[in-house]
Amino acid sequence: MNLAFVLVIAAVLALATILSVAVTRSFQVRGSGGLSGTIRPIDVEAFRNLINPDEDEYLRRRLPPGQFRVVRRERLRAMAAYIHVVASNAAVLVRVGQAALATGDARVADAAHDLVNDALLLRRNATVALARIYLALAWPNSGFAAVPVVERYERLSGAAMLLGRLQNPAVPVRLSALP
Amino acid sequence: MLQAHSLLWHYLWVAPNVLLLILAALIWRRELRKQFPVFLIFAVVIAIEQLVLYAADVIPAVSGPTFWRVFWAGLLVEALVKFALIGELFGSVFGQYDSVANLGRKVIRGVGIALVLVATIAAAFAPVDNPRFTVISHAHILDQTIYLIECGLLLFIFLFAAYFKLGWNNASFGIALGLGISACVHLATWAVMANGGMMDKRHLLDFLNMATYHVCVLIWFYYLLLPQKVVTKSAVPLPEHSLAVWNQELERLLHQ
Numbered sequence: 388m389n390l391a392f393v394l395v396i397a398a399v400l401a402l403a404t405i406l407s408v409a410v411t412r413s414f415q416v417r418g419s420g421g422l423s424g425t426i427r428p429i430d431v432e433a434f435r436n437l438i439n440p441d442e443d444e445y446l447r448r449r450l451p452p453g454q455f456r457v458v459r460r461e462r463l464r465a466m467a468a469y470i471h472v473v474a475s476n477a478a479v480l481v482r483v484g485q486a487a488l489a490t491g492d493a494r495v496a497d498a499a500h501d502l503v504n505d506a507l508l509l510r511r512n513a514t515v516a517l518a519r520i521y522l523a524l525a526w527p528n529s530g531f532a533a534v535p536v537v538e539r540y541e542r543l544s545g546a547a548m549l550l551g552r553l554q555n556p557a558v559p560v561r562l563s564a565l566p
Numbered sequence: 567m568l569q570a571h572s573l574l575w576h577y578l579w580v581a582p583n584v585l586l587l588i589l590a591a592l593i594w595r596r597e598l599r600k601q602f603p604v605f606l607i608f609a610v611v612i613a614i615e616q617l618v619l620y621a622a623d624v625i626p627a628v629s630g631p632t633f634w635r636v637f638w639a640g641l642l643v644e645a646l647v648k649f650a651l652i653g654e655l656f657g658s659v660f661g662q663y664d665s666v667a668n669l670g671r672k673v674i675r676g677v678g679i680a681l682v683l684v685a686t687i688a689a690a691f692a693p694v695d696n697p698r699f700t701v702i703s704h705a706h707i708l709d710q711t712i713y714l715i716e717c718g719l720l721l722f723i724f725l726f727a728a729y730f731k732l733g734w735n736n737a738s739f740g741i742a743l744g745l746g747i748s749a750c751v752h753l754a755t756w757a758v759m760a761n762g763g764m765m766d767k768r769h770l771l772d773f774l775n776m777a778t779y780h781v782c783v784l785i786w787f788y789y790l791l792l793p794q795k796v797v798t799k800s801a802v803p804l805p806e807h808s809l810a811v812w813n814q815e816l817e818r819l820l821h822q
Binding site: 405 | 662663668672691718719720724725730731732744747749751753757760763773
C-alpha cells in the first residue's frame, strides 16, 4: 500500500500541475493585450562588458586570487540577473509572436514565426547559460561562454523589429530614429 | 445508486463512449481529421473497446476469465493508440518550431525511458493479490504501468510548453487536458487497485474512473467543437516604446 500511496500523491500533484497550467493559460489568453509593455530594456553593452573574457583575464592578473573570486562571483550574479531579464523578454516575445501568427497577412505570419523561433532559441540558450553561471558561481575560476546569448538577443531584436515594421508599416522603425 | 450494475453505472459506462463515437463522426465531418488523425483513431478505438467490454460484462454467456482476456487485449491496443496520440500532441505544439522541437524530442525520449524504468519497478513491487485469478491482478498492474507512463509524458509536455510560454491551439489543449486529467485520476485509482487497496469498495473506484472519463469526453467536445473566442487577431503589434528601447541598445552597439 505504501507504493499505492506514493503513486496517488504523484497523480494528485500531476493533476494539480496540469489544472494550474490550464488556469494560467486561460488568464494569459484574456490578458494578452498589454503583453508588450512587460518587455524590460536591457543594456546589451554592459552585458557584453560583463561577459568579456579579456576583462576577466585582466581582473585575474591584477587582483589577488581571493579578491578575484569575490569580484568574479559578483560579476556572475550580475550576468545571471541580465540573463533572467533576457529570458523573460524572450517569453513575452514568444506570446506576442504567437498572437501575431493568427493574422491573415502571410508576411506578418512568416515574420511572427521567425520571431517565435528565435525567442524560443534565446530562452533555451538563456537556460543553458544560467546553468553554466550557477556552476561557475561554485567554481569562479572556471571559464564559460555566454556569448551566444548576446548574439541570439541581437538576432531576436532584428526579428522583432521586422515584425513591428510589417504590422505597422505607417510607423517605420529606424535605427537612427533615436536622439 | 453507487453499486455495480445500477442505472448510473450503466449510464457512465455507455454514454461517454456513445458521445465519443458522435464526436469522432463530427470530427470527420468538420475536416478536423486532417489536423488530428490520431485523435480520431483514438476516439473510435477507445469507444469501441469500451462498448465491447461493456457487452462482455453484461452478457451472461461471457465468463469472467474471457472478460479479462478481452480487457487485456483492449488495454494493449489502447496503450499503443494513446502513445501515438501523445506524439501527435507533441508535434502539434512544438513541431513547427525547430529551435525547441529537437531539444523536446531528445528530452521526451529521456523522460520516456525514465518513466518506463519507474513503472517497471512499481509493477515489480505490486502484489498479485488474487492467486486464483492472476489475470485480474496483472491487468491492474498493466493499467497502473500504462497510466504512469502516460501521465508522466503528458505532464512533461504541459511543463515544457509552460516553461517556453508556448501557446496551444484550443483543440490541442483540450485533447491534452482531457487526456491529462483522465491519466492522473486513472493512475491514482489503478495504483490503489494494483496494490491491493479498497478491496471491498472497488466499485467506487470504478465509478470515479467512469465519471472522470465522462468529464474528459465533455472537455473534448467543448474544445474541439465549440467555436472559441477570437483573441485580438489584429491588435497585437509590438509596442513602439519597446522597439525604441531595443533600437537604443542596437544603436549603442553600432556606435562601438
